[in-house]
Amino acid sequence: MDISLCFLLFAFLYFLTTHFLTKFQNLPPSPSISLPLIGHLYLIKKPLHRTLANISHKHGPVLFLKFGSRPVLLVSSPSAVEQCFTKNDVVLANRPRLLAGKYLGYDYTTLVWASYGPHWRNLRRIASTEVLSAHRIQAFPDIRRDEVRSLIKRLHRDSGNRAVDMKSAFFELTLNILMVMIAGKRFCGGSAEELEQAKRFRAIVAETFQVSGATNIGDFVPIVKWFRLNRVEDKLRVLKEKRDSFMQELIEEHKQTRRSCCSDDRRNKTMIDVLLSLQDSEPEYYTDEIIKGMCQVMLSAGTDTTAATMEWALSLLLNNREALKRAQIEIDIQTGGSSTLIEESDLPKLPYLHGIINETLRMYPVAPVLVPHESSEDFVIEGFRVPKGTMLLVNLWAIQNDPRLWEEPQKFMPERFLGMEGQRDGFKLMPFGYGRRGCPGENMAMHVAGLVLGTLIQCFEWERDGEELVDMSEGPGLTMPRVYPLLAKCRPRPNMTSLLSHL
Template identity: 60%
Template sequence: MSIPMESLFLYLPIFLALYVVTKHLLNKIQNLPPSPFPSLPIIGHLYLLKPPMYRTLAQISKRKGPVVLLQFGSRKVLLVSSPSAAEECFTKNDIIFANRPRLLIGKQLGYNYTSLAWAPYGDHWRNLRRIATLEILSAARLQVLYSIRIDEIRSLIHRLFLKQFQSVDLKTMFNELTMNVMMTMIAGKRYYGEDLTNLEEANMFKEIQAETFKVSGTTNIGDHLPWIKSRELEKRLMECRRKRDEFMQELLEEHRKEKGTYISAEKTKTLVEFLLKLQETDPEYYKDEIIKGLMMVLLIAGTDTTTNTMEWTFSLLLNHPEILKKAQTEIDNRVGHGRLLDETDLVHLPFLRNIINESLRMYPVAPLLVPHESSDDCKVGGFHVPRGTMLMVNMWAIQNDPKIWVDPRKFKPVRFDGVEGGRDGFRSMPFGSGRRECPGEGQALRMIGLTLGSLIQCFEWERPSKEMIGMREGIGFTMPKAQPLIGKCHPRPTMLKLLSQT
């Protein structure tokens, strides 16, 4: 028996109303966190989302509270936007939330969820984490690799000295700096600047990196609505993975061939050399895919984030010349004019650290952190959170909440006076917290501090025009600036002699 079309149109609104009301009542009965009304069939709350997502989610939290349950298609999402709720997730429930959701980017760029960033919590992830924290990014290892960072920063200073009184694209310069540092650490190669040994290889690397950041920052609706797959995006991710995989495989083969021609000192081994040595001891575990996965994580997580932080911080300084001058005075008093800033000086420059911490508070490079997923039922804020719920911690909302911070949108580095390591409980944690917090925090802060401190020490800076630097946020996972930073500089008279020798 067929139902007349007129009847369908009559009953459809009734059905939708019953569905929405029933779902709303069930949430209350199950003691689930509050949820925006209504949650629509199939799409849930996806209709509410507009870019930038962290601002949209912050508005939802203002209305519904610091612990909110959302429905992104078929996926439950716990949205947390208060220090106390974040603390509960990363302390009491840290193991439960130590998993990662299975998103398309983790499959394609995370070697089928086996890389450090996307692997599920377990023995394999713990081993990768141990290698990253104790071997690759430990304080001792970073100190050994100091010469790589200082050489690239000195090269940047020299380039700026040659371009004095000209407008320079600082976004590009910061990006090339961080890429060169990371690739020299990984494979002993530079792909930006002058005196490149293989221009074709360098151009290939640049192309792959640009495409990686482009596709990885694209929202994939298929992560939440599996039956609506973006074949174009998946195809682009697969092609990007193929190119990256081939490129890194060639680097591995090159190191294998060179193994017999030279012996690196144990302390100066590149990451590739170190991992290939591990492969010899346990070839069944340390397969090439595991090695390339670690290389991939460092290149994706350790470059764009550092570049963006330096760009945001320097933009704030150019808009607040009085703070820039205060930082300059601190460096003059602690370091002087007879030598260039050294990494060991950073511990004696608290105001510079405050500037970086304040920039990370205002413009966290991972405003929603990397998503987590619950491996079991738990409670957050007194509410029941079902197993398999994706956790999104809105760090942008927490770090810019006027209930937590006085004048949160004002650049006030002094608010971090006396705060150890830039963390103020769970009110400010731009690198995350718990088991899956970013292991590259030490590397990032060294790079950012030494780079910005050196530029402040060596040059007088100004905006290219009387207009303030635009601080509008662009679209992307790591919150880039909408407009690249352009600045002008000239050597400080007291540093001219040193700069002419770089």
């Protein structure tokens, strides 16, 4: 028999068998062509969230895909997400064993990568009560206020015709806030040594999201690992060593301080101190590795994501001058014009500012595809059976930009969220995820973003760096960064000149 004929017969039988197995097992619908070894991976292109949205638009909001040997459930409708994160929340509380979790998650033991169980629940409790609780956030208002004022003083000093790199400014501010809470020290605006540490950490964060967001084909096609055809693992191994060394230095600094300090008054003031105190009582469990993993999660997740949200928000305001003006008027009324700077206590009284942040998170979510979940047993969704060990991908971007759910979704309209302060619009908007694995840092992120953006809007008139609209193209990466860092010009608002001069 001719070889080409044999190949065609094999392909026909393969696709026929796959089709009937899908029907027989009552699996969700699937794109018709799943290739041997790679499955539906041939469909995947960058950016991932847009590619997955196109696949869902063509085949349906609940799809069963094969990423090589790994079964994947792709969800892009609010009703399906609700079923995943309510009645099936425990079943879907695990994480898939991806290579990034092995190296960056300390062998799947960090808050992000640990499987659901006693260890993960303990990490979540520590994060929620010791680091990111409302009480802890309220205990550090001076840090946030001081960092915001440091930023506006620098902007005031340098205001004029020179454009400011807002990506760097936002990152440095969020890094300082988190570093003081976690390690008790600022990293930007200090000594030359601290600036070097900040530069080093920023490079680590950028590399983390770049490598984590890269497709590691070995996670889906095991034969690649056998033949070492992929070099992502080598990059992850090197990155792990950089991250590990950076965090160990911080821990050793705190251990030395604790040994030389005769009083216990310093203890529990920072996250590292809290964890070292726990290490004193349970050294076998609270190892340096556990402490480093917790700190890395907080720093990596809390700096880049919040900074990116503020950068997208200011970009949108520069392209929508009416919204910027409306926000200024709202803040002026609340603060009495030029009498005082905005405070965190003012934020609940600024609904339009909240609308700006929520609309930014809707259009440009920092996690356009939520961190993957994995099913610990079979479950049912929309009447379909999904087998144990299936990786769940929720295309948040597709839901939050669906014209069937949102009026003119590509138009920036903060007013769509007026009257919804403190609420989420069902499962149509969930930029911090949902359920057990939802982001515990939501309260912190909203505090920082609200205070920073509100202050910048109050104090300065903002202009684009050129006549053209700000380019809103999305860059590659796990957190959907801007393809070009935002450069913007600012000058003090006339009614704020006196106040800014006396800071």
